[in-house]
Amino acid sequence: MNGMPSNCPFPVDAHAHGAPCEDDGVFRLWNVGDPSVIVPENCFFSAGIHPWDAGKYDLAAFASLFDSPRCLAVGECGLDRTSEIPLPLQTKVFEAQIAESVRRGKPLLIHCVRCYPELLRLKSKLPPDAPEWVVHGFRGTKRKAFDLLDAGCVLSFGAGLLRDAGNMDYFAEIPLDRILVETDESPELFGQIVSEAAAMRLLPPSEFAAAVRANFRRIFRHDPVRT
Numbered sequence: 043m044n045g046m047p048s049n050c051p052f053p054v055d056a057h058a059h060g061a062p063c064e065d066d067g068v069f070r071l072w073n074v075g076d077p078s079v080i081v082p083e084n085c086f087f088s089a090g091i092h093p094w095d096a097g098k099y100d101l102a103a104f105a106s107l108f109d110s111p112r113c114l115a116v117g118e119c120g121l122d123r124t125s126e127i128p129l130p131l132q133t134k135v136f137e138a139q140i141a142e143s144v145r146r147g148k149p150l151l152i153h154c155v156r157c158y159p160e161l162l163r164l165k166s167k168l169p170p171d172a173p174e175w176v177v178h179g180f181r182g183t184k185r186k187a188f189d190l191l192d193a194g195c196v197l198s199f200g201a202g203l204l205r206d207a208g209n210m211d212y213f214a215e216i217p218l219d220r221i222l223v224e225t226d227e228s229p230e231l232f233g234q235i236v237s238e239a240a241a242m243r244l245l246p247p248s249e250f251a252a253a254v255r256a257n258f259r260r261i262f263r264h265d266p267v268r269t
């Protein structure tokens with residue numbers, strides 16, 4: 043199953059690729075990055091244009107996905123300095139998705155690689171009551187983490203915590219209500235990621251997972267229940 047202790051109530055994976063909605067006892071927010079995808083009935087998802095695909099899709103093609111009450115967030119979207127796609131084009135596509143998130147009142151799931159100053163500048167243009175920004179797969183320095191937290195962002199942690207735990211000891215200092223966990227491309231690592239994150243915070247995994255689930259409910263305005 044998912045590697046979680048059996049007393050852990052339906053833990054939540056805030057960002058996942060791969061096969062949707064496999065019932066392994068984890069609620070997963072499935073990422074849809076292609077507007078032609080047919081989302082299975084029982085699946086909750088985020089939808090948007092990844093910065094690597096900026097210019098490939100028209101945001102208008104995602105409208106019916108965004109309309110779905112099962113679409114809980116816009117993204118993953120964002121900025122990536124290591125991509126061949128020119129940054130001005132990435133920025134234009136990202137800004138359109140920021141506007142979409144505001145218009146629809148859905149949070150943003152953000153991919154950001156070496157573009158934190160640009161990200162913070164865009165965030166500073168929004169009112170504090172705009173939908174939340176979740177920076178996914180975060181594994182930067184303490185300084186970057188707290189710059190994002192100070193700007194009001196939520197941080198989602200994944201396999202980077204397993205690979206890079208030695209450089210991420212600040213994880214224990216992040217307010218517990220600003221943390222999510224995710225598997226991204228590695229659904230099989232869910233139990234390990236939660237166990238490592240909980241251990242770094244000296245919490246039982248079930249208690250840590252319950253806190254993450256409460257964060258998910260608040261940020262995505264959806265209570266993950268078994269369907």
Ligand SMILES: [Zn+2]
Pocket residue numbers: 057059073118226227
């Ligand atoms: Zn992803």
